[in-house]
Amino acid sequence: MDTSDLSSNRTADDESHPTARRIQRLSLHLTPVPRPLDHTDVQLETLTCAARPKLNVDANSLLVFMRGKHRDIQEKVFDFFNARPDLQTPVEISKEDHRELCMRQLLALVREAGVRPFRYVAEDPSIYFALLEAVGSVDMSLGIKMGVQYSLWGGSVLNLGTKKHKDKYCDGIDNLDYPGCFAMTELHHGSNVQGLQTVATFDPFTDEFIIDTPNDGAIKWWIGNAAVHGKFATVFAKLMLPTHDTKGASDMGVHAFIVPIRDLETHQTLPGIEIHDCGHKVGLNGVDNGALRFRSVRIPRDNLLNRFGDVSRDGKYTSSLPSINKRFAATLGELVGGRVGLAYSSVSVLKVSVVIAVRYSLLRQQFGPAKQPEISILDYQSHQHKLMPMLASTYAFHFATLHLVDKYSEMKKSHDEQLVGDVHALSAGLKAYVTSYTAKSLSVCREACGGHGYAAVNRFGSLRNDHDIFQTFEGDNTVLLQQVAGDLLKQYKEKFQGGTLTVTWNYLRESMNSYLSQPNPVTARWESEDHLRDPKFQLDAFRYRTSRLLQSVAVRLNKHSKTLGSFGAWNRCLNHLLTLAESHIETVILAKFIESVKSCPDASTRAALKLVCDLYALDRIWKDIGTYRNVDYVAPNKAKAIHKLADYLSFQVRNIARELVDAFDLPDNVTRAPIGKQSEAYSQYMQYVGF
Structure with a gap:
């Protein structure tokens, strides 16, 4: 955690009276502060392993609360594969065998078990994600292969295409007659999608797009389903329109195109397309990742996925969105x-x-x-x-x-x-x-x-x-966290230009006032268990940290941009920005946990969840205690109390650990590890090695 800027960004008023501030803090240590009547005086030093009995948990109520709305369809998947030993992935398997098994697993799920994931991608995504979780538990390669087929290849047709594309392709995607790929990443470009180099040039004489890989760096790389099974690919490329001036072509930005890559009947690679296997990977070897090169591959104009931009027969470009950046944002937003x-x-x-x-x-x-x-x-x-x-x-x-x-x-x-x-x-x-x-x-x-x-x-x-x-x-996670930080900074700027903060991050509206004020020297010393386990204290602590980080990085960016420019300033503050994003996400996670605890109808289950939530909150605060100490948000005695209580809560959670993991409701045929069996773990383990 980069805390240097937290300690250096106090208000100007604080810095102008350092002596008075130190005297105030010293006097508070010398003169005891009365604690509020609603906080207990139980000292943490008295908390021993025998201080209180184990929390009683209604295991069934906890399981029901955690079960989820779509457990029935997950159990259908578990039961299907459990009854089919021929479809279960062995511990030792070659890359080639794993790929073929993975395809057989997916075909069996769709055509024999009658599970049709594609229908839920658009109709009810929550069911689709529940299916994805269950299928990934059978074999993570199978989960990724299903995701490539339905969420990526199928999702691109659904979300970027129009009626003509859905009518033509969706049934074949659904029943696996049309296995496909999602060809976005290139050898030289991954996260920077706007920098992709593959081109799709419109030919007005034939009413076709010509897909080309202009250099080795533009080869599509890591494309799931490409090496062995895919017959189509959604290819992301720069749309180039011919012009009548010296420019030769006009770049309309990155668009998506449906490109057949193998013959539907013979499965032979089509002319102009070169496919190679990306080879053995660190993991997920049931997924056939391949590399694609295109040499003047012609596709019909209708193969442009034209929801956000279209080309007419005479080569004119139209879009409801006014700029390349807006079209690009809309395209990625749908994915x-x-x-x-x-x-x-x-x-x-x-x-x-x-x-x-x-x-x-x-x-x-x-x-x-x-x-x-x-x-x-x-x-x-x-x-x-x-x-x-x-x-x-x-x-x-x-x-x-x-x-x-x-x-x-x-x-x-x-x-x-x-x-x-x-x-x-x-x-x-x-x-x-x-x-x-x-x-x-x-x-x-x-x-x-x-x-x-x-x-x-x-x-x-x-x-x-x-x-x-x-x-x-x-x-990439580092890139995604920068997107979060950028979103927070955008809202911070809008706030100070008279705008309003969005509903998602509305806690920052208050943070600009109370959360950025000087920490209260009285509450900074409260150390009772009731106070430390109060959701308000926990959320306030998380929100205060995020608000300080946001305010301080905004100041730093403004300062450095004057000499380094916007890109240089961003790079200079990058670690600070990543810390801000992580802090914000932890705040959102805690808020949702607290809401879920409050919504639990069963008292014993609610008490167990409250215990787990408190451990999550205090463990995170303790792991970043330096930040809170640097800005005097937590006094030394309170920091010590947080540490002790977090250790004690770990002990309390240990006492109900079996009930907590059982509530995930993962049967032995899903966890599959002999040492993780609910009973007779050692005997299962011994049988595996031959005893």
């Missing part, structure tokens, strides 16, 4: 579902890994008091410190991504312009934050399970390798 799906799926990966690690840590016994039975490794404070905040974060991400899916579904129905912008920023932030957290957590879970976590059958290796690319595709 935001991929980020939503990755954030949601990443949480499901985190759930699986946490379930395995926690169950094994409850089972595994190691050392203990002299002449007494060995104790569970989850009884060690160090192990609780590894896994209990992670379990709390998993719950927090669960509610945050459910909220994201709801907002996305609402956006697809309403097409509200403000909601489109909100979902774009929220999906970028949650995708970046959650996938980065999950990637780190997978290694922690492996380590928490010791040597047995290293066995491939116990899945941490494949989960870690398959998930790792989640941090890169659908937008």
Whole structure:
């Protein structure tokens, strides 16, 4: 966390009276401050492992609350693959066999089980994402292959095309007669989509577009479904229109085109198209990523996906949007579902890994008091410190991504312009934050399970390798966090120009007043458990940090832009901007967790969720305690109390850890790791190696 600017951006009034301010702070330490009557005086030093009994949790009520609206369709997927050993992915499998198995799995799901994911992409995205979670639990490669077919290739036709495209292609996409690709990324360009070099030049004499790869850097790279199975590709290219002047052609910006790449009957590569295999990858080897080069490939003018821009027979360009930038933004805005799906799926990966690690840590016994039975490794404070905040974060991400899916579904129905912008920023932030957290957590879970976590059958290796690319595709995480920071700065600027802040980030409206004022020296010292577990204190702390970061980076950007220019200033403040985005997303996550706790109807379940939410909040505050100390938001005694309470809450969460992981409702045939079985884990593990 870059905190240098937090401590250096106090108000001018503070800096002009440093002596008076220090005297005030000293007097507060010498003169006790009476605490409010509604805060308990219980001292944290008295909190021991035996201070209070274990929280009673109604396991069934907790499971029902966490179950979700579409569990029935997920169970249909689980049961189908559980009954088909021939479709289950073995621990050891070659790249070629994995790809063919993955295609057979998808075909069986659609044609035998009768599950049609494409119908839900447009009709009810929440069902589609629930399906994606279930399918990814069967095999993450299968989940990605399904996403390429329906969310990317199919989604591009639905969202960027018009009626003629939907009528022609959607049935074939739905039933897998038309397997396809999403050809955006190039060898030299990934995140910078506006910099793509592939060109589509209109030929008015033949009424066709000519797709060309002008240089090696423009080869389409990492294209899922391209190496083996794809028959079509949505190709993103610069639309070039011929002119009658010396320019030769006019660049209308990046557009999407449907390009057949293989013959529908023979499956032979079509003329002018060169396809190569990207080869063995770190993970997801069930997905056939390929590279595509186009040499004067001609396609009909109707193959332009023309929702946001069209070309007439006589070569005239028309669009409802006035500029290249607006058309580009609209195009990418319609493709935001991929980020939503990755954030949601990443949480499901985190759930699986946490379930395995926690169950094994409850089972595994190691050392203990002299002449007494060995104790569970989850009884060690160090192990609780590894896994209990992670379990709390998993719950927090669960509610945050459910909220994201709801907002996305609402956006697809309403097409509200403000909601489109909100979902774009929220999906970028949650995708970046959650996938980065999950990637780190997978290694922690492996380590928490010791040597047995290293066995491939116990899945941490494949989960870690398959998930790792989640941090890169659908937008590199560092780039996405910059988008979040840019959105916050835009709203900050609008606020000070007399505008209003959007509904999504409306807490910043208040932050410009109370959150940016000088921290209260009285509340900075409150350390009672009731106060620290008060959702208002927790949210205020998160919001204060975000507001300070936003205000201070705005000042820095303004200062540096005078000498470095806007790009140079942004680069100079980049770490600060990334920290701002992460802080903001953590604030949104906490707010949604608190709302979910309040909405829980069962008292025992609500108490358990409140405990987990408090651990999430206080663990995050403690991990960034330097920031709060630098600006005197938290006094030393309060910082110590936060640390102690976070440790104690980890112990309390450990006491109900089994119920908490069971509430994810992942059957053994989904987790599949022998050491993560609900019963007889060691015997299952022994059977696997031949005993």
